[in-house]
Structure formats: C-alpha cells, structure tokens
Amino acid sequence: MMASEIDGFRFEQKHGKSRVRVGRVWRSGDGTDSFAEWSLDISLFSDCLAAYVNGDNSDIVATDTMKNTVYVKAKECAEALSMEEFAIELGSHFTSFYKQVTAATIKIMEKPWERLYVDGQPHKHGFKLGSERHTTEITVKKTGAVSMTSGIEGLALLKTTKSGFEGFIRDKYTALPETRERMLATEVSASWRYSFAHLSSIGKPLHFNDSYQNVKKVLVSTFFGSPEGGVYSPSVQYTLYDMARAVLSRFSEIESIQLRMPNIHFLPVNIRSKDNPSIVEFKDDVYLPTDEPHGTIEASLSRSRSRM
Incomplete structure (x- = not known):
C-alpha cells in the first residue's frame, strides 16, 4: 500500500x-x-x-x-x-x-x-x-519491477488405495485407529511464484498457459504415482511435500510454491446391531463420504534464494 x-x-x-x-x-x-x-x-x-x-x-x-x-x-x-x-x-x-x-x-x-x-x-x-x-x-x-504468482484452485484428486496413517500421537483424546489402507481425497489449492524480478527479464515468447498445464501435470502425477503401481502415501503431509519438491525440481523459473490440501474423509461404514453384529461389515469397500469437518494441511517450499 x-x-x-x-x-x-x-x-x-x-x-x-x-x-x-x-x-x-x-x-x-x-x-x-x-x-x-x-x-x-x-x-x-x-x-x-x-x-x-x-x-x-x-x-x-x-x-x-x-x-x-x-x-x-x-x-x-x-x-x-x-x-x-x-x-x-x-x-x-x-x-x-x-x-x-x-x-x-x-x-x-x-x-x-x-x-x-x-x-x-x-x-x-x-x-x-x-x-x-x-x-x-x-x-x-x-520502475518495471514485477512480482508474479500463478496458481490452481479446486483440483480435486482421489485414490482408492495406497494411503495410510500410522504412528501419530496417541493420548486419552485419540479415537482414530491406525491404518495402512485408506482412501485419500483432497482438493488442491496451489500458488507458485516465478523468479522474474523485472519486466525485461520475462522475455518472449511467453508460455504461461503451458507452464500452468505442466505444473498441474507434475502435481497430479506425483500424487498418484505410476498408472499401474501407484505410490504409497504415509500421510497427506508427506505427499504434499513430495508434490512441492517435484515442482521446484522440474521448473527452474519457479521460485517457491505453496500448497493447501484438505484431507477430505471417506469414513469406513460398519453397521451393527445388538442382534446382528455385521449387517454391513467394512472390508475396504463401503464408505461414507464427508466434507466436514476435514483435516487441513498447508505448507510452502522455497528455494534458499527465494524472496518468499
């Protein structure tokens, strides 16, 4: 201002x-x-x-x-x-x-x-x-000085396996069971800062639409892994960092990236009654989709020379 x-x-x-x-x-x-x-x-x-x-x-x-x-x-x-x-x-x-x-x-x-x-x-x-x-x-x-960020909002991603959450703090308030098999769903919001400091340094031709599509591809491919084997996620935190690091490793013109990835829960469905202990028995197949409350995981990753 x-x-x-x-x-x-x-x-x-x-x-x-x-x-x-x-x-x-x-x-x-x-x-x-x-x-x-x-x-x-x-x-x-x-x-x-x-x-x-x-x-x-x-x-x-x-x-x-x-x-x-x-x-x-x-x-x-x-x-x-x-x-x-x-x-x-x-x-x-x-x-x-x-x-x-x-x-x-x-x-x-x-x-x-x-x-x-x-x-x-x-x-x-x-x-x-x-x-x-x-x-x-x-x-x-x-003066011609410039600062530039681009980003993506509402990138909804879900994988039905290759995700878990174990070894977290347990105390008298903890009810969440540990698991090596769960759904992983999120809606990625990302913003990345370009390293250009002056209009004269941007150069021609400009390829910002291509850059946007390429960053999106790297985020998505890192989240999912290979089409056949996928990649295991021990936590949303681990996957977020892996995605951010992949972007900075791939694109030298990007100075820093910030990611926000809510953990959108799909809760296992187990229906029991006094007379019937397994009306519906969960076997990693039937879930209750929820969007609130949800976990919120957010972090930024910058090159050491970054102004961010």
Whole structure:
C-alpha cells in the first residue's frame, strides 16, 4: 500500500475495482475459435493523498475507468493470450499511462472453459465447463519491477488405495485407529511464484498457459504415482511435500510454491446391531463420504534464494 505520515499517524491506502468480468473470443482464419472468461481484481497504488485529507479528487483514477480499461485492452489483444500476459499488459498500462500510479496489482481467476470434443474430434467453437480454476496475481511497478504468482484452485484428486496413517500421537483424546489402507481425497489449492524480478527479464515468447498445464501435470502425477503401481502415501503431509519438491525440481523459473490440501474423509461404514453384529461389515469397500469437518494441511517450499 501507499504509506504517508499525516498528523502524526501512518496512513496507508490503495483503491481499485473488483470482480470485473470479461469474456473474450478470438477467431482464426480456419473457423476455430478460442475463448477465455476472466474475473479481475485491480488495485492501484497511487499518489492521491489529497482525496483522503482534502476532498480533492484530481489525482484519482476512477474505478469505473479501470473497469472500462479492461474491456478496451481485451479488445486490443488481437491474438489469444494467457491471463498472466493480460495482467502484465494491464499493470504496465496503469503504471505508464498515469503519472500518479506507482504500482498496480492485477488478480485474475479464469473460469475453466475447455474445448468440447465430439466423436473424438475437437469442436471448432464448442466449449464445456471444467473444474479446477487457473489464478494469477501480478504486481507491476512504474520502475518495471514485477512480482508474479500463478496458481490452481479446486483440483480435486482421489485414490482408492495406497494411503495410510500410522504412528501419530496417541493420548486419552485419540479415537482414530491406525491404518495402512485408506482412501485419500483432497482438493488442491496451489500458488507458485516465478523468479522474474523485472519486466525485461520475462522475455518472449511467453508460455504461461503451458507452464500452468505442466505444473498441474507434475502435481497430479506425483500424487498418484505410476498408472499401474501407484505410490504409497504415509500421510497427506508427506505427499504434499513430495508434490512441492517435484515442482521446484522440474521448473527452474519457479521460485517457491505453496500448497493447501484438505484431507477430505471417506469414513469406513460398519453397521451393527445388538442382534446382528455385521449387517454391513467394512472390508475396504463401503464408505461414507464427508466434507466436514476435514483435516487441513498447508505448507510452502522455497528455494534458499527465494524472496518468499
């Protein structure tokens, strides 16, 4: 935030526009359309102290202007681009076009529209809604300094075996039995910070959509292991660390990664009565799906040189 000293107080401020929604269609010469739907949050850090203390709005960029700028810039992007590229374009515009603006933070969430396939063939203008969502947050300063994070939300993963939980603290409050055989389900939220420190260091061409897909593939493949044998998970904590380490090992341009993985429980079903001790006897086959309460496991992994 922009900080100032006023009457012996420290005052910080920023202003912006939230939940600006835009859909963009790009049409190619062969009739194949590309489509993206984004929801944007814009925050400007600017020298407009007079608006707060004197009622002088002459240095304020109106939030309605920010909204309109999104649509103008979307129109100007003649070719399909990643939302990271669009965020860089917006941030660069706000910091260069307005002398009062020293930095701009652009957050974008992409709705997961995916190309539709009919009889195994990609439809030229048909799309269906997927599940997990692509996110980004980019701050651009007037100097050209930049910080970039991308991420994924709502990546639901489940495996029916190759998971256990043993050797944890047991005391008078512990009822959970130890096991080497259980379901493992989670909904991954991940955010990773790129190492780029300046707009000039990003270079061309940009491949952020490919990077997003590749990071997702590494997260998924590490969680599940090989198609035939899989990989054993002694805890969600162990699997989370393994996934984070795999991403940093694979992608040198990623400085750090943060993962949040709730442990979504599938409880063994054992139904008994006084007269019948095994109406339903659990044999790793019948479960009660639950989504609350659930365990919450969260951690971040950074390279030693990381700014995170």
